[in-house]
Amino acid sequence: MKGLAGAKKLTLGNVVLHVIAYGIAVFFFVPLLYMLFTSLKPPGTAMGNITDRFLPPFSLENYAYIFENAPVIQWTLNSLLIAIVAPVLSLFMAALAAFALSRIPFSYSKFAFWFVLSGLMIPGEATIVSLYMIVNEMGILDTYAALILPGLAGPLAVVVFKQFFDGMPGELVEAAKMDGCSLFRIWWNIFMPLSKPIVSALMIFAFLGSWNDFLWPFLAVQSEELFTLPVGIPFFMSSYTQDETLPMTVNAYASIPIIIIFVIFQKYIVKGITLSGIKG
Structure with missing residues (x-):
């Protein structure tokens, strides 16, 4: 009993x-x-x-067919490159910005935070024309830079990091300062290790967003060797028969990395979302 x-x-x-x-x-x-x-x-x-x-x-004939008739491997590598590099750089910058907003007192810090927060209310489609004009003026259209740089500004990550950093004990920061730690060292050696669940969750969400993004890569690149999977698949399908089995094959292949990542890291997603709501 x-x-x-x-x-x-x-x-x-x-x-x-x-x-x-x-x-x-x-x-x-x-x-x-x-x-x-x-x-x-x-x-x-x-x-x-x-x-x-x-x-x-x-x-498995359909899978063999898509690899033989399209540069699917190259499109996959492009998608992986963008879905890894852009989120890593974005989270690095977001964590720095959140630390400054949370732990470094300066004039109009609250206004700066609300300004960043307001970015969540602006849909990406509303800025797509301006973003295209800026990238065009920079002369980086049809390059990897055009696919990566616009994704570095992530207001959601800044807000989540700041909310978590606000819950850190102030005594921890003061003790580190008394030991001679610089602000950057406090951020890197104390705040970031404690933020691993947050980083994991945000990294997964950013990876999925970059992997599935279609509109911006579709506008930013014209060379087939720079296509990502979401952009390359429609172009490939428009060139061949519209047999129902073939579209399903291509989409099944593109879904495999997302499914694997979710199955492996789902506990980090839940834990990261939970910890992001901690208050001090």
């Missing part, structure tokens, strides 16, 4: 909650299975009923 003492009491509310949770999980999981099984069907397969997609025969 002792083993059951700590068991959670089963109630009608818990049962309903679990049923709803599993129902939502199935609701999101079924489209992934639909995409996967359709991508494994041989090209030109007639699928009149939805059940036909989940029944043999299956083949």
Whole structure:
């Protein structure tokens, strides 16, 4: 009986909650299975009923076809480069800015924070024309710089970092100053190690955003060798047959890194979101 003492009491509310949770999980999981099984069907397969997609025969012919007829590997490497470099640099700058707003007193610091916060209310599409003109004037269109630099300004990361830094004990900073630590060393050796869950969560979100971004890469580059996967896939599909199995194959391939990252790092996402709400 002792083993059951700590068991959670089963109630009608818990049962309903679990049923709803599993129902939502199935609701999101079924489209992934639909995409996967359709991508494994041989090209030109007639699928009149939805059940036909989940029944043999299956083949990897579609995957071989997309690698043979398009520079998918190059597009994948481009996407990985941008989805890693841009978030790393963005979070580095955001953490510095948040530390200054949180721990360095200066005039109009509150105004500066609200100015950064207001950036969350401006959709990216509203600034796309101005951003294109600036990048064009800089002469970096159709380069990796055009794909990376505009993504370095991230107001959300600044707000989340500041909220977390505000919860740090002031005594910790004062003790570090008494030991002769500079502000940069306090930020790097104390604040950043304690912010690992926040960094992990923001890095994952930034990676997913960069990986899935279509509009800006579509406008910023014209050379096929600089295409990212979201940009390259529509161009590739417009050049070949619109067989239903082929679009599903390309999209299934593009979804693999996102699914892997989410499965591996999902606990860091939850922990990061939880810790970002800590108050001092």
